[in-house]
Amino acid sequence: MTKKASGSSKGPGGGQRQMHVRLKTARKHRPSSQRWLERQLNDPYVAASKRDGMRSRAAYKLKEIDDKHRLLKPGAVVVDLGAAPGGWSQIAAERVQSVAGKGQVVAIDYLAMEPLPGVEAIELDFTAEGAEARLKSMLRDGRADIVLSDMAAPTTGHTRTDHLRIMGLAESAAYFACDVLRPGGAFVGKVLQGGTERELLDLLKKRFAKVQHVKPPASRADSAELYVLATGFRPEST
Known part of the structure; x- marks a missing residue:
């Protein structure tokens, strides 16, 4: 899976989060799967949970x-x-x-x-x-x-x-x-x-x-x- 990044914004707590990511290989995924993957890749809480060692974004x-x-x-x-x-x-x-x-x-x-x-x-x-x-x-x-x-x-x-x-x-x-x-x-x-x-x-x-x-x-x-x-x-x- 290749990714394309653009832009940036603040994540939870005001910290810098990852660049916005879009899937370049979208044709390989069903529309619903593509939306879920892009949402996960660009979700600041998903990134924060990995950084902070949390079990989930919840x-x-x-x-x-x-x-x-x-x-x-x-x-x-x-x-x-x-x-x-x-x-x-x-x-x-x-x-x-x-x-x-x-x-x-x-x-x-x-x-x-x-x-x-x-x-x-x-x-x-x-x-x-x-x-x-x-x-x-x-x-x-x-x-x-x-x-x-x-x-x-x-x-x-x-x-x-x-x-x-x-x-x-x-x-x-x-x-x-x-x-x-x-x-x-x-x-x-x-x-x-x-x-x-x-x-x-x-x-x-x-x-x-x-x-x-x-x-x-x-x-x-x-x-x-x-x-x-x-x-x-x-x-x-x-």
Whole structure:
């Protein structure tokens, strides 16, 4: 594959990023593949993830959310749902200081994930029977301060079906969060533009002090993904 470069711009954090790259051998690729390859080659977050040793560009989504909302504090217990390849877990481990033994990061994904310092990971489908109980058993006292979910189902190409699938995962993650969070805890979950489903919003507004949608700069502008951020968890009265 040969490449042609032109122009330059600033990458994440204001640093100089690579020159713009176009594929000269475009005829060898299908249009969709060509667009994906060019986007990857010119994405400053892809370049930054390689430079910074991040598992994925998705790490910067959580970094930007946390820079603004200050969720990940030293000593916090975090659950990362849909963690592979580990970008969010890397950021969480660094900020809660789990490598030093202060915080804890527990991660789950049905895909295999290479070990990460300060992260306890299991290869298991979160929606499988017994998965939630397994996660709870790994937490220090069965409770978490933050539940993160960047889960996404494989796409079918049918917009409505894909929307329902990802919203179903978000809903499952939210119910799990309500089961394990300590008072004052937080939930971050991937949803899609077009609105968080009413049932999910009603649940979050009932159980959290503040609920909002956020789209970090690292989330591609042409992507339909958003994140719902719920803070100030309120356990149900017993």
